[in-house]
Amino acid sequence: MLLSTESKEAEAFRQGLRDAGYAEGHEVVIEWRSAGGDYARVPALVADLVQRKVEVIVVISTVAAQAAKRATSAIPIVMAVVADPVGSGLVANLAHPGGNVTGLSTMTSELSAKRLQLLKEAVPGVTRVAVLWNPATPFHTKVVEDLKAVAPSLSIEVNFVDARAPEEFGPAFSAVSRAHAQALYVIDDPLFITHRMTLLKLAAKARLPVISGEKPFADAGGLISYGTNLGDLLRRSAGYVDKILKGAKPGDLPIEQPTKFELVVNLKTAKALGITIPESILLQADEVIR
Numbered sequence: 001m002l003l004s005t006e007s008k009e010a011e012a013f014r015q016g017l018r019d020a021g022y023a024e025g026h027e028v029v030i031e032w033r034s035a036g037g038d039y040a041r042v043p044a045l046v047a048d049l050v051q052r053k054v055e056v057i058v059v060i061s062t063v064a065a066q067a068a069k070r071a072t073s074a075i076p077i078v079m080a081v082v083a084d085p086v087g088s089g090l091v092a093n094l095a096h097p098g099g100n101v102t103g104l105s106t107m108t109s110e111l112s113a114k115r116l117q118l119l120k121e122a123v124p125g126v127t128r129v130a131v132l133w134n135p136a137t138p139f140h141t142k143v144v145e146d147l148k149a150v151a152p153s154l155s156i157e158v159n160f161v162d163a164r165a166p167e168e169f170g171p172a173f174s175a176v177s178r179a180h181a182q183a184l185y186v187i188d189d190p191l192f193i194t195h196r197m198t199l200l201k202l203a204a205k206a207r208l209p210v211i212s213g214e215k216p217f218a219d220a221g222g223l224i225s226y227g228t229n230l231g232d233l234l235r236r237s238a239g240y241v242d243k244i245l246k247g248a249k250p251g252d253l254p255i256e257q258p259t260k261f262e263l264v265v266n267l268k269t270a271k272a273l274g275i276t277i278p279e280s281i282l283l284q285a286d287e288v289i290r
Contacts, residue, residue, distance in 0.1 A: 012231035016238025037194030079103030080237035130181035218264040
C-alpha cells in the first residue's frame with residue numbers, strides 16, 4: 001500500500017477492508033509505504049513491495065501506478081487515486097482494463113474547467129489566475145491544455161508556473177507575483193498536497209485565494225476545493241482488493257469513476273482576504289468552514 005499509515009485516507013482504506021470482513025493484522029497484513037510527494041523514491045518503494053511478494057499493490061498516484069506496472073505484470077495493482085488511467089497508458093479502456101491493473105479514476109482533468117468556473121463565481125473580479133503544476137506528473141499537461149481552452153470564455157488570463165520539488169516553490173511564487181495574479185489554482189498532485197502548508201503560507205503572504213481539487217487544501221486555509229472525496233475512493237479501493245483476494249482477475253474488473261464530488265468553501269480565509277463569497281456558491285457547498 002503506497003500511502004502514509006497515519007492519514008485519514010489510510011483509515012478510510014482500513015474501513016473498507018473492515019466492511020469486507022478483514023481486520024488488519026489478522027485476515028490481512030498491510031505493508032504501508034509513502035514517498036511523501038518525492039517521485040524519485042517511488043520506484044524503490046515499489047521494488048521493495050514486489051520483492052516481498054505482496055498479493056496486491058494499492059497505489060494513490062499516476063506515477064506510483066506507472067512504476068508498479070513497470071515493476072510487475074504478475075502482482076495485481078489497484079488504483080485508488082489515478083486521474084487518467086487510459087491516457088496514462090495504464091489500461092486499455094475503463095470497461096475492460098486488461099492486464100494486471102484496475103481500480104478507480106478521479107476524473108481530475110474533466111473537473112478542471114468546473115473549478116475555474118467556481119473560482120470566477122466566487123471571486124467575480126478575478127481576471128488573472130496563476131496555475132501551479134508539476135511537469136513530472138503525467139496528467140498535468142492535459143489539465144494545462146484544458147485550462148488554456150476554457151479560460152478565455154471566463155474572461156480569465158491564465159499564467160502557468162511549475163514546481164517539481166519544494167525548493168522550487170519560492171521561485172514559482174516569484175513568477176506568480178511578476179504575473180500580477182489575483183488567485184492561485186493548484187492542480188492535484190502528491191507533492192503539492194504533502195507540502196500544502198508551505199504553499200498556503202506563501203499564498204497567504206501574497207494575499208492570493210487558492211482553489212484546489214483536494215479538500216485538505218481548503219481545510220488548511222485554501223479558499224475553495226472541489227473534487228472527489230479521497231476517503232471514499234480509498235474505501236472503495238478496498239472492495240477491489242477483496243475481489244482480487246477472492247480470485248477475481250484485475251483485468252476483468254471495470255474501472256469505476258467517482259460517485260461523489262465535494263465543494264468546500266473556507267469563509268475564514270475569505271474574511272481574511274476581504275472576499276465576500278456569493279450566496280449562490282455557499283448554497284452549493286457541501287461544507288462551509290467558518
